[in-house]
Amino acid sequence: MATSAPDTVADGKAHGLQALSETVAADTEALADDRAEAVNAKHNRPLYESPPKIHPKQAKGRFRRIKWIVLFVTLGIYYLAPWVRWPRGEGIPDQAILVDFSDRKFYFFFIEIWPQEFYYITGLLILAALGLFLVTSVFGRVWCGYTCPQTVWTDLFVQIERWIEGDRNKRIRLDQARWTLAKLAKRTAKHGLWLLVAVSTGGAWVFYFNDAPQLLGDLFAGTAPTPAYVSMGVLTATTYLLGGHAREQVCTYMCPWPRIQGAMFDENTLLVSYRWDRGEPRGRHKKGDSWEGRGDCIDCNQCVAVCPVGIDIRDGAQMECIQCALCIDACNDVMAKVGRPPNLIAYETINAPERRAQGDYSGIRLLRPRTLLYSALIAVVAGIMVAGLSTRATTDVNVLRDRNPVFVRLADGGIRNGYELKVLNKLHQDRTFEISVAGLPGVRLFNPVTREEGTVALTVPADSVGSVKLYVSLPKGHVTDGTLEDGSAAVDFVIRHDATDTRVVETMPFRGPN
Amino acid sequence: MSTRETDEPTGKETTGHEWDGIKELDTPLPAWWLYTFYACIALSMVFFVLWPSWPIPTADGWTYTKGIVGYSQRQRVEQLTAEARADLEQEMEAMRDLSLAEIRTDKALMPIALKAGEAAFGDNCAGCHGSGAQGFEGFPNLNDDAWIWGGSLEAIHQTIENGIRWDDNPDTRYNVMPSFLSDGILTREQVGQVVQYVRRISDQEHDAAKAEQGAAIYDQQCGFCHGAQGKGMTDLGAPNLTDAIWLYGGDVASLTETVSYSRYGVMPAWEDRLDPLTIKQLAVYVHALGGGEPVATADAGSATTPATDDGGSASGETRGGL
Structure with a gap:
């Protein structure tokens, strides 16, 4: 097409056209190149691939x-x-391990956990994670x-x-x-x-x-x-x-x-490894052949045959490797048969070949910053959990103060605050708790429903929560005498059950006018 | 332009894109991934068929495919609400026939009555008395222990039923305090003296001389309703003037306003609007807010009553001390 341009065109333009025609010719040549490949052709872009089936061989050892x-x-x-x-x-x-959803309890032998105490499970999971980190940093996967x-x-x-x-x-x-x-x-x-x-x-x-x-x-x-x-x-x-x-x-x-896991490994982590410095150069070996000038690996592929994830450990550390060590068993079997020392594949640190080359045959380093850190963290978390479990209270009290209204002025000029008490009876017996208040002069406790005054009784069945609405009032004389500092003071709720030697004190704010 | 090339170490092709020297391997997905994806699509079809899914526009607005299971969240809510009602039907029936005092001392029914009363209070009463029944100026605080028309269960019940100064109800609680100044009964000066006297009997700062003069006027004009001692009379709806509770304020300005021009608070009669059971529950609830006056019968001995299970809730939580 460029060659058909009229001769009358200006020189410069003609020059440009010639260049263009050369390019086109070159392109045509490239198109004719039988080595060119449609790199994006359908058969070249498999989006999905069935993984090859793995038939792991029985290992012994x-x-x-x-x-x-x-x-x-x-x-x-x-x-x-x-x-x-x-x-x-x-x-x-009476089941030793039971997650009881209907009663919202978790039983583990002598331990019983309520939903409010789910942090024990959190602690257990943290312990499990840290344990995994520690073991991984020492022994790999x-x-x-x-x-x-x-x-x-x-x-x-x-x-x-x-x-x-x-x-x-x-x-x-x-x-x-x-x-x-x-x-x-x-x-x-x-x-x-x-x-x-x-x-x-x-x-x-x-x-x-x-x-x-x-x-x-x-x-x-x-x-x-x-x-x-x-x-x-x-x-x-x-x-x-x-x-x-x-x-x-x-x-x-x-x-x-x-x-x-890669983040947990370092050069001192024990991993299932092929000792390439001893095994290479690999090659078939006939009985009677010399072992001089060659490695111990006879390329029998037994390590590959037993591998449950279908990899070749001799390629080095790989993400797919679950470190089941079956290749060690397979290889040791073969090494015994050909009369070579075992552990051509072995638990070994990444820096081992290098250290061997330098004549360093010392053992692995267990005390490393990360193992010490993980151990310390495990000790701390376990300590907190043991302390928590051993001092676990059999009675738990939650007090909620009314906020609407914040306080009520009584006819005699006194001030009254409302509270809701929830008492968790974690013992396997019914208990009647005695509730009283202290800590404020002239303070008076009142149950508006039963109209009990002074001391209120609350029976909580075994293993459950009881709640009661209570009013605490402060007489007029103490409303203005400085007992309420900036309109606020503290009042102690005392929850007692003498038969089980239980006494819980819960301090709550008491509010009045400023 | 992207150039696909073979990655040396893996022998796999790259996607041909490069970001700051980082190339991505074009690794095919495992086929099971694809099958899982197809299975999810198939499962979504099952959902479409079984449950409501597609919106459909019609001339009258939107509708939707109902699904062959016939599930509807709205119907489910209605069903659950009806079930909950049916569950409580027996208790509600029982409450209908019991007196207020009997409900209050019934350990099984009282928690239900309180909850029902609380709900009814929020719907009907909170608008004036506040969501915490704390009241506002002119609308009494129902938590305190001062009652204009009486704080017994029956008195509260009657007030709710018939209202206060509610013209449409013949049994409504009714009184009118004279407007002592505008009706020409007292002079401005006399009003001021009475106000000082009221402040004296309510133990507030006052002008002793004026209060002394006001005492005589009080005996003449106010004592008939508010009592000689100023303790009030609940039968007449005359407030106690010696306590710390003021419906319209106990300061000089508020008291002067009240004495001069009177007040006329109104509460609707609820017997025309609510069913008798709800009014009962409201009375019990308001009575238990803390200021209710003691019930003469059956209160003794309830102090040590054991807690009862509140309808077998799954949490194992019980409401005790009733």
Whole structure:
């Protein structure tokens, strides 16, 4: 097109057109380039990708044994704890661990917590978080690798899969095999067992919120409360999906912890690591070959085969790694067979290879600023909680002062204030408290409903809250004699129950005219 | 322009965008993410079908798809309100037949009566007497222990029922204080003397000489209603002039105004507006505000009555000391 420009155009313009024609020619050449690729073509932009299926191989060794023990202990606690009894007395639930929503109490063996005392739970959660920080900064992700419910249940689900379908290679073959009756039978058995585990997991959960033996009967009779069935259904579904199907996807994509943990690691943290300085250069090794000039890694890929998250530990620390240490077991097995020392993969600090290179074989440093800080914080929080629990009052009094009106002038010129008293009786017995006032000259207590004067009785049933409306009045003589400074003074409510040696004093403001 | 390139360490493509040297990997989402998204959309469809969802404009205004479950929050509220009413129906019926004193000493009914009275007070009485029944100038404070027309349960009940100076009610409480100055009964000077006397008997600062002169005028003009001692007479609705409570103020200016031109406060008769049960509950509530005069019967011995459960509330909280 540029070449068709008339010759009569000015020189400058002709020059420009020539330049343009050259560009176009170059472009045409580029378009003809068979190496050019439509980088944004549909097949080049997969927005979604099914994660590859992982078939972890059975590992054998010390860490696998530890994991089995942890699995039995944690699952045992989870399934059996609601059945432990702890007699507390007539009319009070005797379940050792019970979250009683209907009566708004939380029972944990000898501890009983009311909604007002929820800060104990907060303290417990803070302790758990700090404990996790401390353990992570010393041993890495041991929580993820051994005790996290996701890990424990996934382990159980994989083991069931292994029992029915065989180990790694058999499972891979079964996945690829055509559908036959045998495959159908295996799959049915596997999913059936998975669902059984899932149902009992959801079932165990609801026992923490109701009397377990009673609820078990109700569940089968179909008379349990609807929330119990809904909770069971939801937990059954999540256990089956997360333990059977989602597995490592939960750790990699759903859980925030792997992303946070990096902040807890430092160069002295023990992590499951491949000792590359000893293993490299890796390569196949035939019996009788020399070990001179090569590393100990024989590239057998056993560490990869047992990995439940499908990574290669030899690539270094990775976010996906839950530090279950099964690759250590797998590698030690192989090292023993080829006659090399164990622990080519081992719990090791990040700075270990560097220190080895410098001939430093000292142990790990446990006392570091962050471990000391976490330990100190744990000690402080635990101390506060123990102090709080051991001095927990069996009687709690809340007094609310009337604000509308702030005070009432009486016919005799005296001043009256209104208060609402709430007395929390945390003992497992009915108590009749004696309420009186003190601290102001000539002060008088009056219950406008019962018309009691001086001392008011308030009966509070066991384990509940009683409230009473009370009036306190100050005679005329003391309204103007300076008792009320700037229209305000303090009055003490004394709540007593002598039989249980209870005496609570609650000081409240008393207001009058300025 | 964005240039997509391959990231060395991961072997994955970048999105081609760069921010201050930071490039983003174009990692595909896991497929289950997509399925979860689809499942949420499917679930929302279920919601649309089951519950009210889409607004629909019509000629008469807006309506909406009702959903096959037929749920309506408005109906639910009405249902719950009706249930709550039905729950209390028995107690309310019982209260209808009981006397005021019987309600006041009934440990199960009294908390309900107080709550109902409080609600009715807020709706009907708070406009004049204040939300805390604290009153305003000309509108009595119902918390105190001074009662113009009587502070017994029955007296309070009658006042609420028939009102004060309410012309439409034949049984209304009625009195008129003369306007001593404008009616020509007293001179301005005499009014001033009576005012000083009233301040003397109410134990306030006063001019002793004037008060002495006012005493004679008081005996002549005021004592008939307010009593020789100035203690007032609730039967006549004549306030006690010796106490610390003043409906219109106890200062010289207010007292002078009252004596000279009188006052004429009005309260509606509520028997035409409220049902008898509500009036009973109001009487009990106002009586319990703190100033109610003692009930002659059944009060003795209630001091040690045990607390009772207030209708089995789930909180385990009880209202005691009744």
